[in-house]
Amino acid sequence: MRSSGIPYLLPMLVLSGLFFVLPLVLLILFSFTRDGAVSLQNYAAFFEDPFNVKVLTATARLGLETVAGTTLLGLPVALLYWHSGPKTRxxxxxxxxxxxxxxxxxxxxxxxxxxxxxxxxxxxxxxxxATGAPFSLLFTEFGLVLTMTQIDLPLIILPLVAVLSGTRRDLSDAAATAGAGPWRIFVTILLPLMVPGLLAGWILVFASTSASFVTQAVIGGARNVYVPQLIYREVGILFDWPLASAIAVILLVLTGGTLLALASLARHPRFARYV
Amino acid sequence: MFKRIRQTLPVALYNLVVHGFGWLAMAFLVAPIAIALIMSLTAGQTLRFPPQGLSLRWYAALLDPVRSATEQTAALNSLEIAVLAVFGSFLIAAPAAIGITRLRRRRALVVEPMLLAPLVLPSLVYGLAALVVANAIGLRPSFWLTVIGHIVVFGPLMYRATAAIAQNLDPSLAEASATMGASAFTTLRRVILPLLVPGIMAGGFLVFIESLDNVSVSLFLADPKTTVLPLRMFALIEESLDVRVAAMSGVLIAVTLAGLVLGRRVLMVSRSQS
Structure with a gap:
């Protein structure tokens, strides 16, 4: 009975091996080829162009700003959830x-x-x-950050709520009985509790923001270009697939790198004892 | 006197942040949905908000078989792809969810991340990778390639929702069924599958919604003939800011709301267990 799980898993494993793992591996290999030969030329070409480097930093900045925005709005919601009864929750x-x-x-x-x-x-x-003439916030970085913050806010609220819903409220009640004020309870009990949720949320928000093709194109406009548009341009308009693959790998590294950086931040001694 | 202020002020400030900012953030989160709904009822020709007068004219425009032919085709394409993606996800993910419970714990911890990996990867990168490979083996972008792409990327949602239920099933149920003489297949069909229905429904809803909304996979894998709804909306927004986009948004919001209200209990259950 116990070992009979494999046949059930096989279809999904084969499908994701064939149509997920394989394409990704090939994409990475493909990004290191030029005209059929192994080369670093795609990466060199990408980083030689100062415009591309600007786009890359702009993408990272957009991700971090959205992480900041969602955290700023998500934490009060998480606290509201903590102090609410089951109906409001x-x-x-x-x-x-x-x-x-x-x-x-x-x-x-x-x-x-x-x-x-x-x-x-x-x-x-x-x-x-406050203003004399009508104005538009479209095609500005501020407008885009505002939009991305709203779009990604649930991605941070839900992990925070998941952490809090599994915690008994006696914890902060006990601290309050012992004379701790609400801010002290927040900093010493609730915030450390929420670190895993924050971390999960940050990763989701950053990954979602840096790859949100439609929102970036529509709200950012032609003047604010981000990595996904670069990839699309290379594939759909310039037909330079090896370069597009290299940019896609760079986007992966950017997302993965941020993920690792955030994870190591959470392992910092000041947080580590809570995780 | 001074001491009392020092004690009550932080508490008042805390309550302001939690209840004031908390609800304000919720309003910020929900308002755009309400605004899109109200906008779809405008009687005007532009996206002026608040609208001058209310009407259903833009919904009527969507039903116009001549003017909205492209949009209707796109909607049908998206619906077909989403339904097939749900069905395909069910075929691979429901067995996987049952299979994972029969593995030893150590092995399950290795296999499970492999099944969930597509959820973590930016699907734009995946779309490109699939296109590069399909092209290398001589496949052109097509309807069926898009369907497969959606099953690969969203199948894990079905798996996660179903596995959450499967892992909490009492093994004695299957044992009881076997003791009473049921074959393994009968036990699967009459005992285990019915118990998994809430997870399958929740997973199916998520796959359906995500597939209907997907741009980044369809962008690379769909051929020009297979226009999908979100890409058509994207084109309408970029070209002309046609107010029909508001009505299309209204329809999509209604679909989400209906699904959430109908499936709320099911969704909440599978969420709290995952």
């Missing part, structure tokens, strides 16, 4: 799932309406007299 989770499961293109579209000249932000500031 359900409402909070439901309200986080609705946007997360709504199409990315739809959410991006909503932000075109919000950030545009005739949108609520511009109209409200006009009505308040």
């Amino acid at each position: 359900q409402v909070l989770v439901f309200l986080s799932l609705v946007p997360m499961l709504t199409s990315n293109v739809v959410r991006t579209f909503a932000w075109i309406v919000i950030l545009g000249r005739q949108g609520p932000i511009s109209q409200t500031l006009m009505a308040l007299g």
Whole structure:
């Protein structure tokens, strides 16, 4: 009975071996070839062009800014969840799932309406007299960070909530009885508790932001270019597939590198004892 | 007096951050969905918000067989791909979820990350990799290539939801069935599969939604004939900011909401166990 699991697993393992692992390995190999010969030329060509390097740093910056934005908004929501009863907790989770499961293109579209000249932000500031003429936040980095923060917020809320929902509230009640104020409880008990959730959330947010092709193209516009658009341009317009593969590998390394950096941050002595 | 302020001020500030900022952040999270819904009901020609007058004209425009022919084809393509992706994911992931419970723990810890790996990789990178390989073996982008791509990338969602249930099944149920003389196949069909239904439903919903929304895999694997809905919306947004995009958004939001409300209990259960 025990060893009979393999036949059940076989179809999925074969499929992901054939259609997932193999393509990835070949992509990486392909990125090291030029005109049929092994070479580093694709990578050299990428880093020689200062524009590409600018795009790469812009992509990393966008990811980090969105991580900061989602953390800033996600932590208060997590605390709200912690202090709420079961009914409100359900409402909070439901309200986080609705946007997360709504199409990315739809959410991006909503932000075109919000950030545009005739949108609520511009109209409200006009009505308040804060600005004389209607203005648009579309095609700005700020507008894009705002959009990405909203789109990725559930990715940090849900892991935080998952950590907190498995924790008994007596923990902070006991600290309060012992005379600790709410900030002290937050810093010494709740924040350390949430570190694994934060870490998971940061990784998801960074990976999602740095690869969000549609949102970057639509809200960022032509002046703010990020790595996914570079890949698409090489494949669809310039037909330089080896170079596109190299850029894709660079995007992978960027995401993977950030993941490792965040993980090692969490292993820092100040956090490590909590993880 | 001074001491009392020093004691109450931090508490008040904390409550402000938690209840004020917390709910504000939730409003920030949900507002765009509401705005897209309201926008879809505009009577006007532009994306001016708030809209001047309400109407269903943009939903009617979507039903127009001439004007919205491309959009309707795209929607049908996306629906077919999503349904096939759900079915394909079920065929590979449900057995895998049962199989993993029959492995020794050490082995399961090695196999499981292999099954879940596609969830971690940016799907844009995967789309490109699949295109490069397909091209190398002489396959052109097509409808079926897109379906396979979606099964590979979203199958793990089905696996995760189903495995969460399978791992908590009481092994004595299967044993009881076997003792009463049921064959292994009958036990699977009459005992185990019915118990996995909540996980399969939750997984199916997630695969359906993600497939319907996917751009980065379809971008590389779909041929020009197989336009998918999100790519068509993307094109409409880039070209003309057609207000029909608002109505299409309205339909997609309705699909998500309906699925969530109907499947809320199922989804919550599988989430809390994963």
